[in-house]
Amino acid sequence: MPSPSDPLGRARQNVIYRAGISGITPKVPTEAGRLEAAARRALLRRPGGRRAWAYIYGGAGSGATMDANREAFDRRRIVPRMLRDTSGRDLSVELFGRRLPAPVLVAPIGAAGLITRDADLDVGAAAAERGLPYILSSQGSSPMEATAAAMDSASTTGSAPRWFQLYWSKDEALVDSFIGRAEAIDADALVVTLDTTLLGWRPWDLDLGSLPFTRGVGIAQYTSDPRFAELVAERVATDVEDEPVTVTPQAVRTMLEMARNHPGRLLDNLRAPETRAAVQTFLDTFSNPALSWDNLATLRERTRLPIVLKGVLHPDDARRAFDNGVDAVMVSNHGGRQVDGSIGTLDALVRIREAVGAEPTVLLDSGIRGGADVIKAMACGADAVTLGRPHLYGLAIAGRRGVGEVLDNLLAEIDLTLSLSGVNSWDEIDGSLLS
Structure with a gap:
């Protein structure tokens, strides 16, 4: 000052x-x-x-x-x-x-x-x-x-x-x-x-069909958390069936962005089921009505x-x-x-x-x-x-x-x-x- x-x-x-x-x-x-x-x-x-x-x-x-x-x-x-x-x-x-x-x-x-x-x-x-x-x-x-x-x-x-x-x-x-x-x-x-x-x-987000968390943006507190890692592992182990995604060029870009935002190497994240499971686990748990x-x-x-x-x-x-x-x-x-x-x-x-x-x-x-x-x-x-x-x-x-x-x-x-x-x-x- x-x-x-x-x-x-x-x-x-x-x-x-x-x-x-x-x-x-x-x-x-x-x-x-x-x-x-x-x-x-x-x-x-x-x-x-x-x-x-x-x-x-x-x-x-x-x-x-x-x-x-x-x-x-x-x-x-x-x-x-x-x-x-x-x-x-x-x-x-x-x-x-x-x-x-x-x-x-x-x-x-x-x-x-x-x-x-x-x-x-x-x-x-x-x-x-x-x-x-x-x-x-x-x-x-x-x-x-x-x-x-x-x-x-x-x-x-x-x-x-x-x-x-x-x-x-x-x-x-x-x-x-x-x-x-x-x-x-x-x-x-x-x-x-x-x-x-x-x-x-x-409406600003809805009209673009855009929610940043679905691309792994804004969930770093979760993907760095040991308890959240346990929840993701449980999801992968039980093979929870997620909502099907229509395969389009934008869906591919979204998956790439999701992998970039996930901790670890990009290529590993693209192959790992934990990458998408982390996003889905976040969406299922972050809010509590x-x-x-x-x-x-x-x-x-x-x-x-x-x-x-x-x-x-x-x-x-x-x-x-x-x-x-x-x-x-x-x-x-x-x-x-x-x-x-x-x-x-x-x-x-x-x-x-x-x-x-x-x-x-x-x-x-x-x-x-x-x-x-x-x-x-x-x-x-x-x-x-x-x-x-x-x-x-x-x-x-x-x-x-x-x-x-x-x-x-x-x-x-x-x-x-x-x-x-x-x-x-x-x-x-x-x-x-x-x-």
Whole structure:
């Protein structure tokens, strides 16, 4: 982080403006709409880019929930205060005993390997360079151990903050295995995703007949897991009959991609029954529509990590979560990807904060696009936010450097907007800052 004499926002502006003297403009756009458009252009130029863009950008149904997320932010307006000394700004917050440079976490997004095979390594390293936590996805494209190692190598402190997102599988032993691995990589928290017990109706993917997991993209946490390997071996040994596949040129390309994404040598994977069995085993086990509060009640005995429930939108669910001893809830509608016509997250956050009071830790996911959004979320009662699609847009444009530039721009905009609103720290922010 820059020194007080070189504030974060001004330092970032200076980097860009100094380059502009030589006619060099940012490859990664600084405005949310242009960033999205640049990422779309970058992906559509690549083989398989239409499928990648559909999965990353698309929402559920008509996209009304994505619109609701943005509308909730746009409806609230900051009312800046003047003539306040803001020269001593402090963006840091404390979460689960760790001081973070800003109230920003990099959200988990499954199948980021659609953009680049090493997506999780690049995103994790870029976050670690800035001291921001990366929430490693269960649907990651690299094993969590490899991502943690890449983050520690990139961190200036040698121990990068990271959380792990758990999708509760139908196989309880696999759940325990994931939890144990998350503890072994020193995750700071376990984020249990509640809103994806089934995949939502996603026309962007459906119209292309595209689900990345069927090609082995986004299942690296599973294919690197000892318990999952047992499940695959059991499937192969019992000769489970899978759905027949119509043989077409595309089916052959899919099998080749599946083999490339499976651990081991390509030729061996093409011959081995385990390659297709791994994909089928994942599809059979990864989601659990029977998940209930009874399952959650067992979690405290199964992990020493702080527990965050992700996907909470109703005040009654938030109250019940804290009554059951969880450490935080994350207000999220999965970026509008699960239920069409759902409530916007910022509106849900206000209701939940009113219901649970000031003390419990409440995080906001879905809809954050810029620094002003972060300030609005904090004013509405969030303790921190997660950034989702934008960091993948940066990855699509310029790889690891692109992720870093998106994060740098977000942090700079937070700093400048905080100062221009007459605020030095998050302790000074509440709903009175908003109209």
